[in-house]
Amino acid sequence: MTSTHLVIGPGSGEDAEDSAELSPLRQAILATEGVARIYPPANVPSKIVRAVGVAASSVRAVIEDFLPSAEEDAVAHRSVAVAENDEGSSEIRDEKILDSASSEVTSISVRIGTTAQANVPQTVRAVAQALRKIHGEHVAVTVDVVHI
């Protein structure tokens, strides 16, 4: 058994072409009442950032597959990142994401900003519900509110 962790970033904007797998998750989050926007992941593991050679701030999706009883350092079996300006190869990478993401996503994390009137605790619970509708009851959701 492997586990897959999805980190949802803001993507490349409304009208830009987007990652096939992550964009429905993004849309579900953004459609949740009280959510104003999605922020880029804060702590993308530097190991992975180095591995794919992109800046942390431009990483919009990182997926790590860990082997079952691997030591923490024995790491990233497959790690995939999509850089914003990486048009040429992004589609191939997206297919890989689609592959692993649809089968066994065990956790999803996202950083959000909320609207001026939103009840924040209710909003984060609603985000988790929206993500469970897509990935099932078992998925663990991490939501960090970084802006109001």
Next chain:
Amino acid sequence: MELMNNDEPTLDTLSMWLQDQQDGVQTPEHRELTRHINECPSCSQRIAALKRVDQVSADLVSTEVAVQKKDTTWLDDLMANLVFETLAGRSIPLSAEYDVDNFSITEGAILAAIRGVADSMENLIIGRCRLVGDVEEPTSPIIVQVSATVRYGAVIAEVTDRLRELITAEVHRVCELNIEAIDIEVQDIFGSPLEAGE
């Protein structure tokens, strides 16, 4: 080109960006910084605070020109606290129905929310704002500490009562902290006609 986490723009840079923004500047550097600000919670909170500082000082300039030059200690106080308060700070937990879930809000976001409601008040400017207590522990009693400068002529007790109401409502909107007290320390008066008459 890419702005990294350890290369955060300074307040001066942000202040200049705000000026450029108002002047409609469209350089690549400006656009790059715009992109960073949009994606960086700390910087966008700093920009929001700088805009409010601009607004407050503009109000004062138009109504109390003579006092403006002398009466800037509140502004220094506010600016000195701005950087600290807009850092992400501690991670404050929010309750979840599922054990596997992990919900939180940053201390910086809460302080920005508190500052936002305080800024809606005309007769008061807040300087320092802190959450005192173990905010990372869900039920731990927390004290909100605020320092404020009140406009000359306003009834201090009324202004601070109103501020307390607004902060209470706002904290409940954004998090589940167990607020034990809201301590407001009035440090100064702004817009004094005594100074204006000199």
